[in-house]
Amino acid sequence: MDEGRKIRVLVAKPGLDGHDRGAKVIARALRDAGMEVIYTGLRQTPEQIVAAAIQEDVDVVALSSLSGAHGYLFPKVAKLLKERGIDDVLVIGGGVIPEDDFPELKAAGIAEVFTPGTSTAEVIDYIREHIKR
């Protein structure tokens, strides 16, 4: 990535889930770590999230869902990004997500999944190390 350009992150809440404590804490921690963070707010469709990611020219899309709909919503975001020819955006996810679901999410293009108890420092380090551009 360009030296001096701040890492840009879209923190997004796909679906109807209203649990945004985690998303907001992560958004603030990433901001405190020097990243530019855009938070979408609640009830975003995968289409809206992808449009925002493109418009904001982000390096990372961080998805949060605690309603059990991650298996449908996360892969849909990754697929839409691919369809738009975007392959240099890191897509990560977090929430109440059983480990059994990890392989399917990773196969669909979600680079990493963070579950309850993850420290914000872990997420920050992960992003810095895995960013694609």
Add this chain to the structure above:
Amino acid sequence: MSQDELRKEFSRWKSGTYEKARSRFAERKERFEGSSGREIEPLYTPLHTEQIDYLRDLGFPGEYPYTRGVQPTMYRGRLWTMRQYAGFGTAEESNARYKYLLGQGQTGLSVAFDLPTQIGYDSDHELAEGEVGKVGVAIDSLLDMETLFDGIPLEKVSTSMTINAPAAILLAMYIVVAEKQGVSPDKLNGTIQNDILKEYAARGTYIFPPKPSMRLITNIFEYCSANVPRWNTISISGYHIREAGATAVQEVAFTLADGIAYVEAAIKAGLNVDDFAPRLSFFFNSHNDILEEVAKFRAARRLWARIMKDRFGAKDRKSMQLRFHTQTAGSTLTAQQPDNNIVRVTLQALAAVLGGTQSLHTNSRDEALALPSEDSVRIALRTQQIIAYESGVADTIDPLAGSYYIEALTDGIEKAVMEYIEKIDEMGGAVSAIERGYIQKEIEDSAYRYQMEIESKERIIVGLNEFTTEEEPPKDLLKVDPAVGERQKAKLLELRATRDGSRVEASLGALRKAAEGDANLMPFILDAVRAYATLGEICGVLRAVFGEYKPSGV
């Protein structure tokens, strides 16, 4: 011994015996704090409760200001209602879980709805994709509601429904199902959450803007006071405010501020305070800090009694009684070493009982991982039963009263809450405090502070940032059948093909007209429900008239 003597002796102990020990062995922390940042003293004595007047501030159970409990006999008369929040998948699956729970000795039902139901979308709406039946049961029409309560006698159980923006519609469905069982509305017991303000501030399942939402709520107050008199028309909820990160003080402050807003809206709509206030109920969270939680519940009762009497001139003592449901704190459960959560839940449940709750949900150990399995739910229910039947805490009323610490803390929480309420009043009340994002910001700041305390290890969470172990991934987690969505879609198709379409249209048309005017909407909603109009159709009509809430400042 006089107070002066005590004061002298206390300062002798503190600067002598105590300081001497402390200078030799430093205490574990520089400063001990409660969740709200309030400093905790090393010792409490009668000096810390000097300002408390027993008759004025504590009184007796079942009497103003209800600090010691809302009922005269409390758990000596009847134990709290053990009410486990449950619901997932289709109405058939949830019906089976309710019958299981009732068979295990649970005494009330608590219905969890899926997100599309809570946000007023049918299961075949595009925004419902992936969410159907996940966090609760999917209800699209009266047909699903009939299945949900099949074989459950509605005159015998009390049912709590966690439903907010479309509360009027789900209540109407419940009333019609009861009618079909031959049970008249005046025999129904239960609660709808119906608390939209905390949805804007903390929980997120809003649909309409504040003004029409408040109208729906006051319509329900009015309709129920005449027709469903034993129904709790609202459960003013601090639970989700706390889950979103608030401190104990903020939980009570923002909840009571919301309560004040509802009372004001109903009075403004022309209702008499004592006609609706006796049916207002509350819902709080219970965390691990037992003593702070007990004091919180006691302070909340005293505050509400004083607010209703002094601010709103209530005369009926039932209007002044803060009756509440408690749920243990989901956000304190760890995905790591999940069996430890059983212990956390025990502490939290104990705090709720020592605090005088009317009903209780205990969380299951696996809720940081998935929806709870049947085994986990049984342990959670057994936890309540052990507290009730084995611990002895239910045998005398408000047993921690008179503890210097508990009384000083109850008083301190009351004062700190009043400061917040005064601040919110200055902003024009809870609705405008939410509209300008004040309450959300306060909650977010507390949530962030809490997380940073965990990361710096100022706050130890066993198994998470200390005492960790390598673990195998947990097994036997509950999985919702992914075909639920398809099954609900098929049911909807069939319903739309077989019901009387002209009756549906006529009832929706009448509802629309009524919504455009200022009539009470409950009778119109009941008609639409009876005609098997779907939840999404009814909410669609109201969306068209009322518009949708758009949060500001995101």
